[in-house]
Amino acid sequence: MDVKQLPVRRSDVAIIGAGFSGINIACQLQRKLGVTDYVIYDRASDYGGTWFANRYPGCGVDIPGVFYSLSWAPNAEFSRAFPSQPEILDYLRRVATQQNIPQHIRLRTEWTGAHWDEKACKWRVFLTDLETGAPFIHEAKILVSAVGGYVNPKYPSLPGLEDFQGPVAHTAAWPEHLDLAGKNVVVVGNGCSASQTVPAIIDQVQSVTQFVRSPQYYVPMPNIKIPQLLRQAFSLLPALLLLFRWFFFWLLETSLFQFYNDKSGQRAREWAVKTSRDHVRKTAPEQYWPLLTPSYDLGCRRRILDDRYLKTLSNPKMFLTNDSIASVGKNSVTTMSGKEYPTDVIILATGFEFTQWKSDSIIGRNGVSLQQHWRQFGGIEAYKSVAMSEFPNLFYLLGPNSGSGHTSVLYSIECSTELILKLAQPVLNRRAAAVEADGNAEREWCETIQGALRKTVLTKSCSSHFTDAHTGWNFFSYPFSSLRFWFGTRFPDMSHWTYT
Known part of the structure; x- marks a missing residue:
């Protein structure tokens, strides 16, 4: 079908993925910037991301629940130290409902790629309605990939x-x-x-x-x-819940x-x-x-x-x-x-296919694909884990090197969200058309991250699925303290970003 004949939808922000990342940034767009012109697309039949996809018996989180919750929406109702999948999914959906997020979610819709329109300063996102098979285009000023990695099953090769x-x-x-x-x-x-x-x-x-x-x-x-009495105390005394949260933050940080x-x-x-x-x-x-x-x-x-x-x-x-x-x-x-x-x-129980790094079908400035961009840099990377030069107004949540083996991934999601909001605000307020990471700063960041990783056990010798077998790059782990992540996202050097 001729692309020019495809139906076009429009919004200021398009978010791909309706898990914790997508729900959180949608909530914060509303709460902090007053932005309601956004759409969240997800290919699943219901929202929840990882916690909707993984429903096997015994499924739960391996981070204390008091820290596996959003800082601005603390949850006093988790029944165990490490909550089960139903409790986590219920919490996420409760937060989304309270913030009126579900009305912005479009399910059973898969994105197949995105092209940057230089003249219009917009992203043209290509999607398919999985119910009808009909393709369409969504135009947005800001495109956010909130696609997680723990969703697509990895199947082993077993003869017969x-x-x-x-x-x-x-x-x-x-x-x-x-x-x-x-x-x-x-x-x-x-x-x-x-x-x-x-x-x-x-x-x-x-x-x-x-x-x-x-x-x-x-x-x-x-x-x-968790005793019912303690849960009641958490509800009545939010400061107590915050104290527990900080305790587990520092406890996990020591590891x-x-x-x-x-x-x-x-x-x-x-x-x-x-x-x-x-x-x-x-x-x-x-x-x-x-x-x-x-x-x-x-x-x-x-x-x-x-x-x-x-x-x-x-x-x-x-x-x-x-x-x-x-x-x-x-x-x-x-x-x-x-x-x-x-x-x-x-x-x-054979793990996941990490297919969240769509690269050949995302086209930035001058027709450069994300795959080509990463080849130039030597591997999968992103400046401050959220953005790449030559790809204006495109941001990643749970992007390259935003994960950690020692603390809550929700912490990383919240930090990255804060940075994205700060960068996107001038564009959403119509004070700028586009924002883009500086290429030199991106390369320096990339070298800093990989140099620090080489001083850890998180290297090619680990044979981890988070390590590129060809380059030896670890594209998952953040090798520094969580506080450094926090400061780097709350107080970014704005000279490393270009607005047009």
Whole structure:
């Protein structure tokens, strides 16, 4: 179809993604700038982002709930220290409803690309209505990518899987009505999702055979219930809830130092490794210790906060193995050693495809694609994690190097949102047509980030899915303190940004 014939919609701001990032920036556009001319697009059937997509049994957060909430919308109602998926989704939707956000959300709509219109100083965003298949264009002064990474399932290559006669469920695409009662279940993977799923299903199944792909580090962390009296105190005394929030902020911040390759970092890692191994030996059956003892540096991959998983390994219904799957039959799984396991249900806890970095279909100034831009810079990056030169009025939330292995991602989202609001305000107030990051400042920032990362364990040697296998660049982690992130977004050097 001729692009000129496509229907066109318009607003000041277009936001892609209706999870925490998209909901938060929409709320803050209204609260702080008085902007209501915006639209949020999401391809899912309902909003909530990661917390709508991930609905597997036992799903929850591994950051204390008091800090896994928005600073301007504290939540006193979480029932446990580490809230469950239903509670988090309920909280997010409650915040959105209170701020009248749902009326701005358009679901079952997927973006396929965006082109910068230099003459009009607008983004032409290409989208498709997934219900009808009809494409259309949305023109906006400001384009915000609030697309998260923990949504798209990553499926392993298992010969014969298509012939399996029972249900196959990925933790990131959990069927609404999956009956596991009395079934022989195979779980593929042993990361965070698997460690939550296995304890949640063990009582109802006939057996669980779990295939370990790589050992993990486990941190003992009981998920204690928050007494009703304390929750009432949080509601009546907001300052008390704020005090708890600050306490956990600083507590989590201290764990940053164990990622560094200096002497203090090595000592911190040695202590954490000892804690993990002691916990494994105290809690898990001895026969599984070799499968639960990593050889890579602590910090390379996400640690698992363990409440019930290691205890579950002592259940007679449970069997753990690193014997790789060779093939899948109609009602069984056969391993490389030739062993065959009767199987009624296969659960894939194999992680996510990080497809949020659309690059070849985003075209900035002079016809340069984002993919070309990143090739020039040497890898996926963004100045202050939110913007790139040659791409005016385009901002990322949860952008490159905005994540962290030691604290709440919502903190990063809020900091980045504050910076985006500051930069976008002159454009939205019609005092400027466009704002763009300075290329030299962007390159210097990029070199600073990657130089700092090389002094940590977060490098190519980790073989992490957050590291580019070709360049060795880590495009996820922020290697500095959270306070530096805060100051850098609240008090940016405006000489590094150009307004036209």
